[in-house]
Amino acid sequence: MSTATHDTQREAPAKPTTTVGKAADYLDQRTSIGVAVKEFARKVFPDHWSFMLGEIALFSFVVLIISGFFLTMFFEPSMALTRYEGEHPASMHGELMSVAFASTLDMSFEVRGGLLMRQIHHWSALIFMASIVVHMMRVFFTGAFRKPREINWIVGLLLMILGLAAGFTGYSLPDDVLSGNGLRITDGVVKSIPLLGSFLSYLIFGGEFPGHHIVPRLFTLHIFVVPGILLALIALHLFLMVLQKHTQYPGGGRTDTNVVGYPALPVYVAKMTGNFFLVFGVLALMGATMAINNVWNYGPYDPSPVSAGAQPDWYMLFLEGSLRLMPGQGTEWVIFGYTLSWNILIPAVVVPGLLFTFLFVYPFIEAKVTKDDREHHVLDRPRNRPARTGLGVAFLTAFIVLALAGSNDLIATHFGLSINAITWVFRILLFVGPVFAYSVTRRICLGLQRKDRELVLHGHESGRIVRFANGEYIEVHTPLDEQERWLRVNYDSPAPLEIAPKTDARGVKRKGYASDKRWQRLSRFFYEDRVEPVTPAEVAAAHSHGEHDQLGESDERPAVEAGAGTTSREH
């Protein structure tokens, strides 16, 4: 088929002979699918293990849909009260509960494979969110969000937020004590919103908490609205990825104008399909062997009991921790008789608001302080952007401190510590930790850059000490090979912004100077300390110390044979 030429008629000149060929020809004559095959079959994708993280997110989403479909066949999203007729588990027999909870018990105990699917579904949700977060970390630290991928970064962020929404709405469906208390916390948070709080609470619950509308409403959101938007955005995310072609790690022959890697057919198709089955397999293994959310141990929702040591799913821990850390005393203001609850608004609205705003605006801020309008397809090594890497680690530190604070009761009971002391430690760490993490990370990055410079200038230490005829001892340094060196010198090191002076030639004050000045200050924060890549001239200069002529001449010979001749010296 591929031999079609322009001057022949409509029919393909070579008639297909194989079954696959005939099928393809049949399809092509009706859909011109050949164009797509030509475009994509041998499309090159760069290869790196970290490019698999997003795949894991995608595949756990597929597993969520498969296992979720299974569950919808047996789940009844109704809050009508019923007495549980099932014999198993015995502790629940004859209990008054909602139909939703009863059907959850039924699918766990009576439907063969039902509990397996519930557990696979729950584990998949946890892995889905985890792989999204780790994938985002890869994208952030390697600068993959830079032009032209800012839009896809935003799409990815929206996917993460929708993932949180999917997790939250699904978690509450079984109508058990644990998730019911989670909903109650949500209700408390919603009520704290100024002016609208009470009405939003009514809007969500269809009246007073808990009412009898919330489970069917969450069900519709969970199986229709949220996954629908998720699917649409995933399609957009992948479409943009294919359109813009994947980024690649720096290395020999890889530039911003090419893409180096393996063809989609067969290598990528095989690896991706294999990865899907691996992800599904591991999730099945988790679902088979690791019990999760045994709702029959908690019992149906009842507004009175609560269990100690209860934790939300991990991706909600940071919000829980945020709520736990906020000191309450004096934070509830009454203004003209209206109540404003900072003790809830700050941890539940302001803190996550700040965290998400940082993620949304970061690519644009960085582009602005770098004054960068180029297309970037080669990734950064994190060390080459010390400020960005430092900010990313600071962000993660804040996130982890909040998540740990969300488990402060478990930390207290496991290590026999005072919960008040732990809470205070986390309160302080939330502020000190990110600053400390930023500064340490930035220093480490700068150190690694200097180490790279050292390596390029002087080569690897070989551990071999050589004595010259004149009695001088030196350590033999093996020069880096071309690929090693290229990796360490091929990067941009932006300088802080330079701005036009405050006044023009005639001494008239320039408009917009104050704003420029602010951006310059921010730019200095990013790029004040820089380590520039080594230039060939610098290498030449480093080699020119001492036995310069001799070294230059013998450079091309292999190190071992050349002995002291190939050395450059430690200065």
Next chain:
Amino acid sequence: MSENQNPQPDASHEVTVAPEAGNAVVPADRFTDPGVPEHKPRLTDTDPRAAKRAERTVTLLFVLSILGTVGSIVAYVLVPPDGTTGGVRLSTLLIGLGLAVSLLGIGVAGIHWAKTLMGDREFVQERHTLATQGEARETAIRDMNEGLVDSGVVGRRGVLKGAFFGALALFPLAIAVPLIGSVGGDWNVSSFKHTMWKRGTRLAIDPSGRPIKASDVTVGSVFHVIPETTEEFRESHEWVTEKSKAVVLMVRLNPEDLRTDQSPEGETWSHEGIVAYSKICTHVGCPVALYEQQTHHLLCPCHQSTFDIADSAKVVFGPANRRLPQLPITVDDEGYLVAQDDFAEPIGPSFWERLK
């Protein structure tokens, strides 16, 4: 290393260092790109026996997957859950292990195949600037402008444009208004402020609903309390909602330990050291359920707000700001504990119009 002495500007970088490079410092003198590393053949590329071995491994893994699927179905048929938790666990484990072997077999086989037998030569493809270039760009701009001119909205008919956008912005209201009007039930948010406790309502044990005699409450004991009501009501939805507001935690302290409670001057809201406080945390509404007898502290297990029962349930630690509202209690003629009235203030988390 010989090229170092004679550096050549890298052609590909020359192109990208355009004015839009901004403040990236690009020295004129740079190393040259050594190009894509040479392909190193794998064992399976050079040794036919290794290739054959890899082929056999892949085949074996696919067979293992088939066995996993069969095993899973065998487990489904032969090990039905007998209803006990252990039986359900066993069935889950066996079906799940079969499924996992079936999936992992395919996954590992596919990746092993790709890594050992499929070509591993790297290809280089050119990227194209994403922005539309040259003639296509000009055509697009021209078509766009022609379309706008054809529509007749350019530069005139402000009222038309206003009406168009106005209509588009407003039409969703026809759906939103009925939806929002009904989605919040009766929208009577003032019901947050009241519970079903009334003067004379007996305090009853949660969940049995049995009324409590003052004489049955020993010093140091804790009762989870609901208002007494009919059995039928306790099987209705309204009950779950009412209970969410009405639950109370009742403790009997030594009267001398009870430093203060919330009753105003000249009244008493406790009965011989028995005090009853709302069980709904004033932070975000979790049931405050952990009572520590020695310190008289009541701890919310959700966010660790801690209240001092001996001192009018004021906050001693954690994110809550307000004390737990007290239920005024007394005893009736038969010696049962009863409420004097509803709570004096709204229970649970704060909301905007709480004090209005």
